[in-house]
Amino acid sequence: MAVNVAERSAMARALELATRGPRGANPQVGAVILSPEGAILAEGWHHGPGPPHAEVDALSKLAPGAARGATAVVTLEPCNHTGRTGPCAVALIEAGVARVVYALDDPGAVSGGGAERLRAAGVDVEAGEQAAAAHTLIDGWLTAQRLGRPHVTVKWAQSLDGRAAAADGTSQWITGPAARADVHRRRAAADAIAVGTGTVLADDPALTARDGDALLPHQPIPVIIGARATPSDAAVHRHPHPPLFFDTHDLHAVLADLHARGIQSLFVEGGPTLASAFVAAGLADRVLTYIAPVLLGGDRLALTDIGVASIDHARRLVVDEWVPLGPDLLAIAHPADDADPQTEGAR
Known part of the structure; x- marks a missing residue:
């Protein structure tokens, strides 16, 4: 399923949100949660080591069950490991998100693999949207x-x-x-x-x-x-x-x-x-x-x-x-x- 206009606009917004996070040992990541109709439900970004990642930051602003059937638009592949926080891929699955659009694959041997985990859970996943802009943002x-x-x-x-x-x-x-x-x-x-x-x-x-x-x-x-x-x-x-x-x-x-x-x-x-x-x-x-x-x-x-x-x-x-x-x-x-x-x- 191709990326639609609402998702493309949401990715541009997610890239903007990502810049609010600090540069350092962790990447700058932004996330936008869209309703099935394409309306923005919540936004989030990664605030640095320790706090929730961008996807969970956005989900935390919604009432329980409000993300069911939604689309998560994220600048980096949702992580698939437990560090200071839990796996974002699991958080999205448990929230009932139906589709994930992300820009760049996570290159980490430990943190990568979130897309595969999402697909295995029946979530529709689309990778590569505005990848060049996302790469420029976190090339360091x-x-x-x-x-x-x-x-x-x-x-x-x-x-x-x-x-x-x-x-x-x-x-x-x-x-x-x-x-x-x-x-x-x-x-x-x-x-x-x-x-x-x-x-x-x-x-x-x-x-x-x-x-x-x-x-x-x-x-x-x-x-x-x-x-x-x-x-x-x-x-x-x-x-x-x-x-x-x-x-x-x-x-x-x-x-x-x-x-x-x-x-x-x-x-x-x-x-x-x-x-x-x-x-x-x-x-x-x-x-x-x-x-x-x-x-x-x-x-x-x-x-x-x-x-x-x-x-x-x-x-x-x-x-x-x-x-x-x-x-x-x-x-x-x-x-x-x-x-x-x-x-x-x-x-």
Whole structure:
């Protein structure tokens, strides 16, 4: 049975509700309960570790028996395990829900399998509705589940000829106001933001997410990677969150530590050396390249050595989106793999 208009609208609402939940060790999930006629009966979202999951949160707002014959629209497959709370799949079955529409499969070996359990109980199940939007919402959590580390976005700004700075090292500003505002919005969407000590010493960045001079409601935790000391009066010490310092070049160790702290998404913004290190290590899950229509020449490249000795070893990307930002252009890309049709014949 295909997804109908009411269910499609309810999924858009569930995705909106999911954003009310905190980012952390658990995914952001939203749920909407629809009557057999398609009217909204209840809404819910996951409030964090411990409280009921989104489906149960929504069901709790209904009188006993009110969900019988209803449809549950959820952004993530209802869980199938008992942790701090019971299985959501069982809660839906016991409530008499007749149909479940969800966006993404739960990748957990323990928590997954809710759809199969629902079908075995006679519940009609439809998967994949607005999956791309749901994936974008919780891509950090999904990466953490799959790889045991945060989802890493590597960002840099460059001239049209691939330079990050002029010959004297100046780089403010290569891009214009629209591009810089976009960067701040994306900083605010991340759990943490990383730079190298070289960037701290050269630019003294605040590493905050701002709208003009005002701080945005969510601020990423600042992460400083490198052996050199950060001055006591550096701007990062005035950040709303205490900075995390890593005196190491072992990026895997850094990510493992951040993962243990519940950080799901890391925004890497700190200069060609750090950006190149993440790319070379195969740790860039997404690349954001802001391209300005200027020419700088010289040797201040946006990326340095990333371990490509010949064209056969090029690190190929798939561009997901080109975003015009005033006179500048943003390329949003992810590393290519054999499943990407764009890479066919490219290797």
